[in-house]
Amino acid sequence: MIKDIHKRKFIFNLLTGITYISLSKLLFLKKVNAKNKPNVVILGSGIGGASCLKYLNKISDLINLIVIDKNKKIRTGPFSNLVIGDIMEEADITFFLNKKKYNNVKFIFDEAKYIDSNKKFIEFSDGNKINFDYLIISPGIGYKENIIDGYRINDKVSVPHCWDGDGDLNYFKKRLGVLENNSLIIISSPDYPYRCPPAPYERASLISNYFKKKKINVKVLILDSKDSFTKQQNFFKEWSFYYKNTIEWVSRKNGGKVVFFDRKSNLVKNDQGESFKADFINIIPDQKAAPIIFNSNLVSNNDDWCQINPITFQLINFKDIYVVGDSINAWDMPKSAFSANSQAKVLSLNLINRILEKDYIDPVFLNTCYSFSKDDRAFSISAWYRLNSSEDRIVSLGSSESQVRLNSTETIKEAKHAYGWYKTLVNDIFL
Amino acid sequence: MKKISFALFIFICSNCFSDENKINIIVENCRACHNVNINVKEIPYIYDLPKIKFIELMLSYKKQKDNNVMTRINRVLSEDDIRKIADLMYD
Numbered sequence: 001m002i003k004d005i006h007k008r009k010f011i012f013n014l015l016t017g018i019t020y021i022s023l024s025k026l027l028f029l030k031k032v033n034a035k036n037k038p039n040v041v042i043l044g045s046g047i048g049g050a051s052c053l054k055y056l057n058k059i060s061d062l063i064n065l066i067v068i069d070k071n072k073k074i075r076t077g078p079f080s081n082l083v084i085g086d087i088m089e090e091a092d093i094t095f096f097l098n099k100k101k102y103n104n105v106k107f108i109f110d111e112a113k114y115i116d117s118n119k120k121f122i123e124f125s126d127g128n129k130i131n132f133d134y135l136i137i138s139p140g141i142g143y144k145e146n147i148i149d150g151y152r153i154n155d156k157v158s159v160p161h162c163w164d165g166d167g168d169l170n171y172f173k174k175r176l177g178v179l180e181n182n183s184l185i186i187i188s189s190p191d192y193p194y195r196c197p198p199a200p201y202e203r204a205s206l207i208s209n210y211f212k213k214k215k216i217n218v219k220v221l222i223l224d225s226k227d228s229f230t231k232q233q234n235f236f237k238e239w240s241f242y243y244k245n246t247i248e249w250v251s252r253k254n255g256g257k258v259v260f261f262d263r264k265s266n267l268v269k270n271d272q273g274e275s276f277k278a279d280f281i282n283i284i285p286d287q288k289a290a291p292i293i294f295n296s297n298l299v300s301n302n303d304d305w306c307q308i309n310p311i312t313f314q315l316i317n318f319k320d321i322y323v324v325g326d327s328i329n330a331w332d333m334p335k336s337a338f339s340a341n342s343q344a345k346v347l348s349l350n351l352i353n354r355i356l357e358k359d360y361i362d363p364v365f366l367n368t369c370y371s372f373s374k375d376d377r378a379f380s381i382s383a384w385y386r387l388n389s390s391e392d393r394i395v396s397l398g399s400s401e402s403q404v405r406l407n408s409t410e411t412i413k414e415a416k417h418a419y420g421w422y423k424t425l426v427n428d429i430f431l
Numbered sequence: 432m433k434k435i436s437f438a439l440f441i442f443i444c445s446n447c448f449s450d451e452n453k454i455n456i457i458v459e460n461c462r463a464c465h466n467v468n469i470n471v472k473e474i475p476y477i478y479d480l481p482k483i484k485f486i487e488l489m490l491s492y493k494k495q496k497d498n499n500v501m502t503r504i505n506r507v508l509s510e511d512d513i514r515k516i517a518d519l520m521y522d
């Protein structure tokens with residue numbers, strides 16, 4: 001009972017406190033009728049898009065809410081390394097948006113080919129078009145071509161990258177599954193900025209963990225395009241304890257930068273001319289905003305990422321287009337699911353405020369990013385963010401990491417928190 | 432050491448959110464892990480705590496020396512922020 005009272009009050013606070021929805025809704029309803037309800041389209045229903053959907057659904061009687069995704073099933077980036085490491089199943093990280101929760105929403109499962117920002121429509125490959133009044137884009141990432149000679153992004157057979165939800169996870173696992181004793185795996189880790197900075201090192205850990213459990217000797221060589229990486233000391237400690245002589249990390253200045261790939265002989269070369277032949281190569285490509293952004297000319301010439309207004313997430317120079325998640329330059333914020341979810345809250349609440357002609361809220365963001373080193377060991381980095389004094393960028397209030405220590409109950413507790421965060425997130429936005 | 436602590440103190444104080452209209456969005460961010468509708472066994476469900484217990488718990492993180500995730504997240508919140516968060520959540 002007490003719980004219920006708190007729950008009700010809390011929900012009430014959220015609806016009234018943040019956006020004054022109830023009162024404004026009435027005023028807004030007076031102005032609009034069914035015919036001129038604005039079309040709000042969300043393109044991409046991954047973490048950022050689904051988080052926006054959750055909030056905008058609260059005013060779905062005031063707007064025509066349309067969601068577009070090329071995939072019916074959303075497979076999350078978070079915990080995909082645990083699937084690779086055979087700790088979870090692919091089904092555990094694959095979700096369908098719960099249509100019962102979103103019964104006022106129209107879903108279109110098709111790939112958007114082009115966004116016309118002037119005429120305000122989205123076009124699909126069959127020529128069909130959807131008009132929008134407000135468009136939210138959360139399309140994830142795209143990949144830079146021509147960074148590694150001989151490597152093609154679409155060649156997911158010889159070198160699956162497994163860095164998005166587009167299907168190569170099981171194949172990746174199959175390739176691992178056939179490796180024998182004394183095999184060498186190479187992970188080429190990308191240069192900044194890229195989606196989930198600690199994930200290449202989490203992947204190396206969980207692949208090593210998988211082979212250790214199978215009692216197969218495998219070496220994982222990380223060739224890095226960077227000279228340092230996030231949570232480095234935590235990873236190093238864990239590796240020295242659990243994966244001694246199994247994981248080797250080569251920094252950029254020591255020859256980690258991969259510049260050449262030969263598919264036939266399965267080897268890579270670094271920028272110092274050294275060759276490394278492996279049994280399995282995982283090139284994680286350098287990244288940029290998703291293809292739909294470039295195909296629709298939504299970035300200026302030399303930009304790799306969308307430039308946005310940090311209060312509204314409105315794309316600079318495009319009045320009614322908003323971008324969130326990995327495709328934006330979010331200044332100090334890393335590209336993570338936690339960040340995308342936090343940004344989506346601000347975007348949605350301020351878009352609701354715009355539609356209801358209310359003042360914008362002043363944003364605050366949070367990110368906590370967990371990394372696993374084993375089934376039951378994880379550590380995290382977290383930070384709050386707010387706007388700088390000129391309100392034109394998002395700045396960190398100082399990020400801090402788990403203490404570097406071994407065998408501590410805290411590391412086990414953090415693993416539990418990580419599972420808890422994931423369950424909460426996916427339940428909140430997908431189920 | 433003292434110097435470092437003082438610098439940290441100044442940093443933390445100057446970074447408190449306090450601004451009232453920010454409390455709502457802070458709480459909304461807390462919901463990423465502590466969702467009122469979702470009770471997972473790995474994360475404490477805080478909504479059925481008495482308000483005073485919640486405040487005590489949050490303040491106790493400030494005294495903790497370890498670096499667990501809640502201690503770190505709490506660092507930026509002032510006592511005033513914590514009380515306002517509690518008001519929003521429990522009143």
Ligand SMILES: Cc1cc2nc3c(=O)[nH]c(=O)nc-3n(C[C@H](O)[C@H](O)[C@H](O)COP(=O)(O)OP(=O)(O)OC[C@H]3O[C@@H](n4cnc5c(N)ncnc54)[C@H](O)[C@@H]3O)c2cc1C
Nearest residue numbers: 044046047048070077078112139140196325326336337338
């Ligand atoms: C290995 C790995 C581990 C990770 N671990 C973590 C973690 O532990 N914690 C964490 O916080 N983050 C983690 N991440 C990062 C996280 O996955 C991303 O930051 C997050 O998914 C970003 O959300 P988004 O909405 O920008 O993109 P996405 O979630 O990728 O969503 C994009 C959606 O857009 C759709 N789409 C794209 N283009 C089109 C188009 N033209 N037409 C129709 N639909 C389209 C896609 O199908 C997709 O559903 C990890 C990522 C990886 C790769």
